[in-house]
C-alpha cells in the first residue's frame with residue numbers, strides 16, 4: 532500500500548475493519564488513531580502540493596489586502612488582513628476538569644470571528660475567488676503581472692465581472708464566504724443550498740445580492756457543478772475537490788507560529804503542539820494540517836473532530852482499499868445539528884493528503900456540541916456555533932483515554948504533556964443571529980446541568 536494515497540480505487544467498495552464499523556455504527560464516541568501518519572520527511576515524498584503553494588496563496592492575500600480593505604470597511608483596521616486571534620482559555624480548561632498538572636496550555640484559534648464570512652471558510656473562499664478574479668482580469672488585459680490587485684475594484688473590472696458568474700454548493704458557511712466576496716467584486720453569484728439549510732443564511736445571502744437555489748437532499752453540490760459546466764461564464768467553487776480552497780485554508784498555518792511566539796509559546800520535540808479541528812469534507816482542517824505539518828514537522832499533532840453521524844474523513848482514512856466510502860455505506864444517516872460538518876463523503880484531495888499527515892479523528896455526539904458551546908461562553912465569554920465546538924473534547928481524548936495514551940507513548944510525548952500546547956480550532960458562529968444562538972445556548976445549559984448532576988460535579992462526561 533506504500534504511502535497509501537493511491538489505495539482508494541474508484542469502483543470498488545471500501546474495505547473497513549468490521550470492529551471499527553460496528554463501533555461507528557453504534558454511534559459510540561471514539562478516538563481513532565491514524566496508523567499511516569508518517570514523519571514529515573517521508574510524508575513529503577511525492578506529494579502533489581508543497582509549502583511554496585501555500586506561500587503563494589498567502590502572497591496573493593497579502594497583495595489583495597488593500598482591495599479587501601476597500602471592499603469591506605470591517606477589515607480596514609487590520610489593513611485588509613483576514614485573520615483571527617489566538618486566545619488563551621484557562622477557565623475553559625479548568626471547567627473541563629482535566630488534572631491541572633497534566634492539562635498543559637489551552638488556546639482557542641478564533642476563526643468563528645474571522646471577518647467578512649464569520650467562519651473558517653473566509654480564507655479559502657476569498658482566496659479562490661481572488662485567484663479567479665485575477666485570472667479573468669489578466670486574460671482580459673486589465674491586469675498585468677505586477678499590477679496592484681486594487682485595480683480589481685475599477686469600473687472596468689467590475690463591468691467584466693458583472694458578465695461572469697461564480698457559483699458554489701454549500702450547507703451554509705462556504706456559500707456565505709463565496710457569495711459575499713463574489714458579489715462585492717461585482718460578479719453574479721449563485722449558491723446552491725439544501726432546502727433544509729438555515730433560513731437566516733439564505734436570507735443573508737439574498738440580502739447581499741446572491742442568488743440562492745434550493746435543492747432537496749444532498750443534490751446541491753452535484754447540481755451546481757453540473758449547471759456550471761454548461762456555462763463557460765460560470766466558475767464553480769468545488770468544496771469537494773478544490774485545490775485553491777485547500778491552499779487558502781492552509782494560509783492560517785503560516786501565521787500560527789508568530790501568534791504562538793507572541794505568547795511566548797515554543798513548539799519543539801519537548802513542547803509538542805496538539806491541534807483539534809472540526810472536519811466536514813476535510814478541506815479546511817486538511818489545508819491547515821497540511822500547512823502545520825510543513826511548518827512544525829513532527830512536533831505538531833493534528834486531530835479532526837466529526838459528528839458521530841458523519842465520520843466521513845475517519846472512514847476515508849481508515850479504509851484499507853476500495854473507493855472513497857460514504858457514511859451511508861456503514862449505516863449512518865449523516866443527520867447532525869453540526870451543519871458545517873454534515874458531510875457523508877470526504878474530499879478525495881483532502882483524504883489523500885491527510886493519509887500520512889493527520890494524527891487521528893474523534894467523533895462527537897450532538898449533545899456534547901451544545902454542552903461545550905455553552906461551557907465556552909460561561910467560562911470565556913466566547914460564542915460559537917455547534918460545529919465549531921466539535922474539537923473541544925480533543926484534549927480529554929488525548930490525555931484521558933487509552934487510545935490517547937497509546938498515541939502519546941508512540942510519539943514519545945508522554946513525558947512532555949505538562950509542556951504541551953492544545954489549540955482548539957473554533958470554526959464559525961459570529962454571524963449567527965441572536966435568537967438562533969439563544970436556542971443553542973439553552974440546549975447547552977440544560978445538558979450541562981444534567982451532566983454535572985450525573986457526575987456529582989466531578990467531570991463533564
Ligand SMILES: *Cc1c(COP(=O)(O)O)cnc(C)c1O
Pocket residue numbers: 650651652704705809810811812813814815816817871872916918919958959960
Ligand atoms: C466548513 C466548516 C468546517 C469544516 O470544513 P471542511 O472543509 O468542510 O472540512 C468546520 N466548521 C465550520 C463551522 C464550517 O463551516
